[in-house]
Amino acid sequence: DPEGYDVKIYGIDWGWNDPFCFSQVIIDGRDLYIRELMYGSYIRPEDYTDRIMQEQYLMDGETFVVCDSSEPKSVNALTENNIPAVPIKKPPGSIMDGLKKLNKYNIHIHEDSSNIQDEANKYKYKTDPKTGDVLDITIDKFNHGFDSVRYCVLTYG
Numbered sequence: 001d002p003e004g005y006d007v008k009i010y011g012i013d014w015g016w017n018d019p020f021c022f023s024q025v026i027i028d029g030r031d032l033y034i035r036e037l038m039y040g041s042y043i044r045p046e047d048y049t050d051r052i053m054q055e056q057y058l059m060d061g062e063t064f065v066v067c068d069s070s071e072p073k074s075v076n077a078l079t080e081n082n083i084p085a086v087p088i089k090k091p092p093g094s095i096m097d098g099l100k101k102l103n104k105y106n107i108h109i110h111e112d113s114s115n116i117q118d119e120a121n122k123y124k125y126k127t128d129p130k131t132g133d134v135l136d137i138t139i140d141k142f143n144h145g146f147d148s149v150r151y152c153v154l155t156y157g
Contacts, residue, residue: 001035002028007156010037010058010065011148012048012085014074017041019144022048022065023116024055025152032105034149036113045074049081058084066151088151096136098150105153116145 001008005028013021020043026033038051053059061084067075069087078085109117123146126137 001026002031002033004028005033007063008057009063009152009156010052010055011150011152012065012067013144013147013151014068014071015041015043015144019115020048021115021145021148022052023113023145023148023152025149027105027153027156030105031108032102032149032153033108033110034113034116034145035110036116036145039115039145045077049078049083052078052083053081066155068147068151088154094154095150098154101153102146102150113145116149119143119145 005026007025007027009025009027011021011023011025013019015021019039019041021036022038024035024037037055038048052065057063058065059082064084064086065078066088067078067085069075069090072087075085075087107120109120122141123143124141126135127133128135
């Protein structure tokens with residue numbers, strides 16, 4: 001972590017078959033520091049709740065976790081455990097808006113965040129099959145860690 005920073009926030013992208021990702025995001029000016037704290041498929045709610053509760057900065061009320069809004073029951077389960085969690089609003093176009101905001105930062109991925117590093121190398125946009133032109137539509141793969149980061153940037157960026 002940088003010694004001084006503007007914002008520290010946490011993000012969650014829910015998943016079961018697809019990976020679940022819990023990440024820490026630090027914004028310091030135009031630098032974005034990403035650390036994956038939990039990533040994987042078939043992670044049970046009690047396991048991720050226990051892991052989230054280990055984040056002292058979060059549990060001391062200094063910040064909150066921004067969650068994918070597709071699982072309102074999961075967000076409620078976190079708040080019932082006194083975890084400050086809020087769902088992110090995802091209006092049409094929010095994926096591209098979030099990516100545009102992400103691209104304004106110098107992105108630093110922690111060395112122990114191998115899954116997010118792997119996603120960064122594999123993340124792609126769709127291409128027009130006739131022309132080969134890259135489209136403003138993302139492929140819904142290799143994006144779970146960055147979705148958790150995108151929720152944070154949409155909230156604070």
